[in-house]
Amino acid sequence: TAQDWPHADIAALNLVAIECLAAPDAPRLHRLAGLPDSAFEHDGQLTKRDVRAITLARLAPQPGELLWDVGAGCGSIGIEWMRAHPACRALAIEADEGRQGFIEHNRDALGVPGLQLVRGKAPMALEGLEQPDAIFIGGGVTREGVLDLCWASLRPGGRLVANAVTLQSELALAHFRERHGGELTRIHVAHAQPLGSFDTWRQALPITLLEVVKPVDA
Numbered sequence: 577t578a579q580d581w582p583h584a585d586i587a588a589l590n591l592v593a594i595e596c597l598a599a600p601d602a603p604r605l606h607r608l609a610g611l612p613d614s615a616f617e618h619d620g621q622l623t624k625r626d627v628r629a630i631t632l633a634r635l636a637p638q639p640g641e642l643l644w645d646v647g648a649g650c651g652s653i654g655i656e657w658m659r660a661h662p663a664c665r666a667l668a669i670e671a672d673e674g675r676q677g678f679i680e681h682n683r684d685a686l687g688v689p690g691l692q693l694v695r696g697k698a699p700m701a702l703e704g705l706e707q708p709d710a711i712f713i714g715g716g717v718t719r720e721g722v723l724d725l726c727w728a729s730l731r732p733g734g735r736l737v738a739n740a741v742t743l744q745s746e747l748a749l750a751h752f753r754e755r756h757g758g759e760l761t762r763i764h765v766a767h768a769q770p771l772g773s774f775d776t777w778r779q780a781l782p783i784t785l786l787e788v789v790k791p792v793d794a
Contacts, residue, residue, distance in 0.1 A: 617681050617685075643664070646669050666688075740785075766779045
């Protein structure tokens with residue numbers, strides 16, 4: 577097996593035959609949305625598993641479509657978008673240098689090396705990018721111009737999904753919805769965790785999700 581390969585140097589080969597066998601403890605990384613959080617390297621800036629699955633269901637990836645993942649963090653949304661179908665494409669826009677490294681590692685480790693990293697801060701980094709079929713904004717909705725530029729750049733009929741945690745970002749989504757419509761959803765997720773010799777529910781921060789489809793005649 578590969579882990580027991582004893583040879584440092586071998587003669588040049590003309591043909592290699594490889595049989596892929598997973599180790600007994602290897603993680604099973606399905607192609608459905610919602611990979612385990614442990615599948616990603618991150619610094620805490622990660623759309624968690626349950627919220628990620630809900631978000632991707634709203635984004636609804638289709639073969640050949642392009643996603644902008646704005647404020648990509650560790651790249652989890654763009655990576656899972658591309659894992660949905662081999663023809664799906666994604667741009668991960670991220671300003672933080674450390675998180676850019678996470679994106680590069682995760683895209684290779686999870687089988688989507690074609691995910692394109694755009695180094696920079698929205699909205700400036702969005703100028704001149706290919707028109708997207710869908711946009712996810714995981715961070716930066718309160719930054720001036722981000723929501724408006726994303727909406728202007730989105731192709732007619734495309735989907736925009738944005739997540740908010742703070743009161744300020746939630747208010748920004750509410751004001752955007754007043755102008756452009758869409759649906760707001762509040763997501764509450766709790767996990768059972770130890771409390772002494774018992775278990776109790778630990779509530780994660782609630783997420784406000786905006787989903788809006790751009791009119792075809794826009």
